Amino acid sequence: MTRALDILELFLDGDGTLSAPEITRKLGLPRTTVHELVTTLAARSYLVQVPDQPGRYRLGVRPYQLGSRYAEQLDLAAEGQQVARSVAETCDETVHVAILEGADVIYIAKVDSTHAVRMVSAAGRRLPAHCTSVGKMLLASLSEEDLAARIPEDRPLAAMTDNSISSPQELRRHLAAIRERGVAVEQRESNPDVSCVAAPVRDSVGKVVAALSISVPMIRWSEERQEELAELAAKGAGELSARLGHRRRGA
Incomplete structure (x- = not known):
């Protein structure tokens, strides 16, 4: 859970897009671990692949939905x-x-x-x-x-x-x-x-x-x-x- 959150928080910086190798380098995690976490986050709509940029990801709709619900409260x-x-x-x-x-x-x-x-x-x-x-x-x-x-x-x-x-x-x-x-x-x-x-x-x-x-x-x-x-x-x-x-x- 902590590692997944660490990955999501990386997208708050820069242009908001990252590749799996960049995530691996920034967090110092094993490549296989990053691949598994990114795959799971993408499957749950927390991340989505950037169109026309294979292998790069940005935040998906799920964080927006959670943020909107938080703002409402x-x-x-x-x-x-x-x-x-x-x-x-x-x-x-x-x-x-x-x-x-x-x-x-x-x-x-x-x-x-x-x-x-x-x-x-x-x-x-x-x-x-x-x-x-x-x-x-x-x-x-x-x-x-x-x-x-x-x-x-x-x-x-x-x-x-x-x-x-x-x-x-x-x-x-x-x-x-x-x-x-x-x-x-x-x-x-x-x-x-x-x-x-x-x-x-x-x-x-x-x-x-x-x-x-x-x-x-x-x-x-x-x-x-x-x-x-x-x-x-x-x-x-x-x-x-x-x-x-x-x-x-x-x-």
Whole structure:
């Protein structure tokens, strides 16, 4: 069983096709063993021969069927809650997972800090996307057409604090910087006493479907802490992405 799984996992790299000799060389298995395993996997539709390339194989329909069933059973909120709990245990700050709906974000998972001074929020809460780090991260993932439909350039944005971005043009400059860096930062834009960092959560095809953020009261905020938490948010978002089936290139 283990050897069969080792063979299947080889097809996740490169161009997704392999020959029996290549499998033998990569895994260091006897040639007869590889032949027997490949024959069995092909008979069960886990592998299929590549058309016009005799002796080469690619993944068959069976792994796709299993992956599809796994995806159907995934619950983003439940998975997000588990990852948020792990991240919160590491940094002891409030962690959120949010999705985009229209021009707002909706928090679908939340784990509180144990500090007496912490951000007050709740799962299910809705906020303007442009005022939050999760929202800006999600807006930055949109196409220009989709962004324009949600955030028109000729309409001022509502402010939640004195630090909120109210200009669509300024927001777009921020979003460009977020795309460049890969994480979003919000400093007292939705709450005058709190700053946040956020990173993108991707699904199995690489689409950004959510964002994970860490929120910190200003009494514990600093540039050094921001960098630490940005790295942790990216790590947590990466773990949640992996649970959703995302596989980083080169991984």
